[in-house]
Amino acid sequence: MAHGVPQTLEQVHSLAFRALIAQGFSAEQGHAIADTITAAERDRCESHGLFRLPFYIKAASNPDADKTAVPTLTVSDSSVVRVDGARGFCPLALSIGLDPLTEKANERGIAALAINNTYNIAALWPEVEALAERGLVAFAFTASNAFVAPAGGTQPLYGTNPMAFAWPRRDQPPMVFDQASSASARGEIQLHLRDGKPIPVGWAIDREGQPTTDPAAALDGAQLTFGGYKGAALALMVELLAGALIGDLFSYESTEHDTLGTGAPFGGEFLMALSPAHFQQGGSATHAFDRAELLFAKILEQDGTRLPSSRRFSARAETLSQGVIVNETLFNSINDYIG
């Protein structure tokens, strides 16, 4: 079993940033990616932390990818803000789009952000959490690559298609959930493969369509949605929102685009933000927030419950002071990128 290397969060950021710069990413792209990787390490979301860095570097080897892309922002009279990621990576495009989305949502009550032309291999909770920290209710959706079989089928068609939702809370961090529409994120299967562990039944089928617990056979076959046809309907919805609606690729088209087989999804992300005050008589969000707290308290009255995101916030409270332990093999391979 690999040993761990203790790192502060500043060291995690510096390690990721230096590796990306050494591999030809611009400072702006590198900084935005290092921010999202560090946030994942901070919240102990290992599959989107430093573990993801080699995937960014591999994605950048796609002949179409631009490690120095400068995204462009379009703000029109409508409620839709657009960012063209210019074939770069999604974190920088997001950092440019969140402020104008916030402004539009505060002004109109409801607004959307369409991000196009980006490589997106990150978790979605950072963006919805950031919007909820600004008092907005937020949704985010992105398609990925053809990894998941449709209900009843055996061939990969949908992406793992995550959806994230955040609800603001007064005097405490927002309630956030962020989940793939597949039974597991692909990164979780990759982590099981790395660690030589079987995956749970129900996550995937092999190339012949048979259930498998072998992570290699799962990656070679097709992942399954959670909840059978109900998860498949959500995966379909994500394809339509982040693909058809905003004029970007479906997951199977992203796979076709990935001519080198890097596994990196290319396409769009769709975000929507709602200002609670606009939905209340009298124009104050207080009632909506109080009502939500009532429900949260009722949930937490029951033993065995917790709110989504409470695990991340507890992890954050620890790692901000204690740092994290990075898998030694991974740490060394990232240092190899720096040379």
Ligand code: NDP
């Ligand atoms: P998980 O199944 O680990 O968690 C899903 C959500 O459920 C989290 O918000 C989690 O909160 C919450 N949760 C877990 N257990 C409980 C519980 N007992 N009670 C209440 N809430 C709970 O996530 P996935 O494996 O589905 O997805 C992992 C990540 O992968 C996501 O961040 C997603 O965005 C990302 N992803 C990205 C893709 C891309 O192409 N960019 C593709 C697919 C996935 P908590 O965090 O507090 O545990």
